[in-house]
Structures are given as C-alpha cells and as structure tokens.
Amino acid sequence: MSVAVKICGLSEPDTLRAAVTGGARYVGFVFYPPSPRAVAPAMAGELARLVPTGVRSVGLFVDPDDAFLEHVIGQVPLDVIQLHGSEDPRRIVEIKARYRMPVMKAVKIGGPDDLAAAAELAEVADRLLFDAKPPSKTGALPGGNGVAFDWTLLAGRRWSKPWMLSGGLTPENVAEAVRVTGATEVDVSSGVEDRPGHKDAALIRAFLSSLGGL
Numbered sequence: 001m002s003v004a005v006k007i008c009g010l011s012e013p014d015t016l017r018a019a020v021t022g023g024a025r026y027v028g029f030v031f032y033p034p035s036p037r038a039v040a041p042a043m044a045g046e047l048a049r050l051v052p053t054g055v056r057s058v059g060l061f062v063d064p065d066d067a068f069l070e071h072v073i074g075q076v077p078l079d080v081i082q083l084h085g086s087e088d089p090r091r092i093v094e095i096k097a098r099y100r101m102p103v104m105k106a107v108k109i110g111g112p113d114d115l116a117a118a119a120e121l122a123e124v125a126d127r128l129l130f131d132a133k134p135p136s137k138t139g140a141l142p143g144g145n146g147v148a149f150d151w152t153l154l155a156g157r158r159w160s161k162p163w164m165l166s167g168g169l170t171p172e173n174v175a176e177a178v179r180v181t182g183a184t185e186v187d188v189s190s191g192v193e194d195r196p197g198h199k200d201a202a203l204i205r206a207f208l209s210s211l212g213g214l
C-alpha cells in the first residue's frame with residue numbers, strides 16, 4: 001500500500017520542487033492571512049503552475065466568503081478546495097456547486113465525540129482531513145499547530161469518502177500513525193519546517209522517504 005502525501009503550506013519554489021521530486025501527491029497553499037505560511041494568490045499562482053500533472057494543488061481556506069474564493073481561484077489553478085474553518089454542510093454544498101471543484105473538509109478531533117460530525121460532513125464533502133483540534137491557548141491557528149490527536153480513535157473505522165490523516169506528523173512518527181490508523185493519505189506542515197512557516201527541503205525529503213517502504 002503506497003501512502004499519498006500532502007505537503008501543506010508551501011510558499012517557495014525550492015521547497016515546492018523538493019516536495020514534488022520527493023513524490024508528494026498533493027501540495028497545499030495556505031490562503032489564511034494570520035498563518036505564517038500564508039501565500040499571496042499571485043505567488044501561489046506562479047507556484048501552482050510549476051506543479052506537474054498528477055500532483056494536485058490544494059487551496060486552504062478558513063471560513064472564506066465568496067469574494068475571497070473568487071479572488072484566489074481567479075489567480076491560482078487549484079484542484080481541491082480545503083475548508084479548515086467551521087464551514088457547515090450547507091456551506092460546503094454551496095461552495096461545491098459554485099466552484100465545481102472537489103472540497104476536502106477538515107474535521108478537528110479532540111476526542112471520540114468529534115467523530116460524529118465526520119460522518120455528516122462525509123455526506124457532502126468529497127474528502128475529509130482529520131486534524132487535531134487547535135490547542136486552547138490564545139493565538140492558536142485553526143490548523144497547522146503541529147499537534148497530534150489520539151490516532152487510535154480512527155483505528156478500524158471506515159468512512160464513505162477518501163480521507164487524509166493530519167496533525168503533528170513528522171518523519172519520525174508518520175509510519176506509526178499510518179500503522180495505527182490505516183491511513184492511505186497523510187498531510188504535514190509543521191513537521192517539515194525548521195521554524196514556523198519556513199519549510200525545510202531536507203525535512204520534506206525525510207518525511208517522504210520515511211514512507212517509502214509502505
């Protein structure tokens with residue numbers, strides 16, 4: 001079973017190239033200004049045009065309004081819209097209908113009770129991304145916090161849509177995370193950075209090669 005990898009929060013050509021040449025199947029661009037990984041749409045458009053066929057460009061949004069979605073999608077050739085805010089099923093359906101693009105909805109897991117929402121979201125979203133619930137400390141982002149959740153919560157579970165494991169993954173722990181959860185797709189941001197918002201090509205390569213044997 002090969003595990004597909006999404007490297008999220010890319011903002012520079014050299015680390016984008018490291019992700020793509022290392023075998024990443026998805027590259028993520030963050031369109032959430034408070035994030036240290038936020039990239040301007042014009043820059044993201046240039047980066048997305050470097051992405052080869054077969055690798056999907058994911059645009060990451062947090063409770064975006066239509067004007068912002070139009071602003072970004074008009075400049076960036078995206079394959080997937082990732083919604084990482086409090087978007088409800090109605091808003092997901094609306095965005096899917098308006099932009100005719102697959103939607104991946106983040107489900108934030110703090111405990112077993114949070115899984116119930118996943119089943120409902122899976123009815124309307126095209127894919128799910130399971131991430132850790134943000135820490136309660138002030139200034140925590142909606143995602144990209146480098147925090148893992150209890151992977152055993154996903155062990156043995158089946159979902160009606162494709163899903164991705166995320167949250168606190170690193171080159172050192174990702175193989176174990178895949179073993180415990182059975183994930184066939186994983187996503188990482190902090191774990192391949194040498195400082196917040198700064199991707200490290202060597203860490204990207206290490207993360208990708210740590211899954212090489214799976």
Ligand SMILES: O=C(O)c1ccccc1NCC(=O)[C@H](O)[C@H](O)COP(=O)(O)O
Nearest residue numbers: 008035143144145146167168188189190
């Ligand atoms: O990455 C961000 O800065 C970010 C900001 C706001 C909302 C979502 C964000 N990232 C979403 C992702 O898909 C991250 O890759 C995911 O949360 C995992 O992040 P990490 O735990 O740092 O690997």
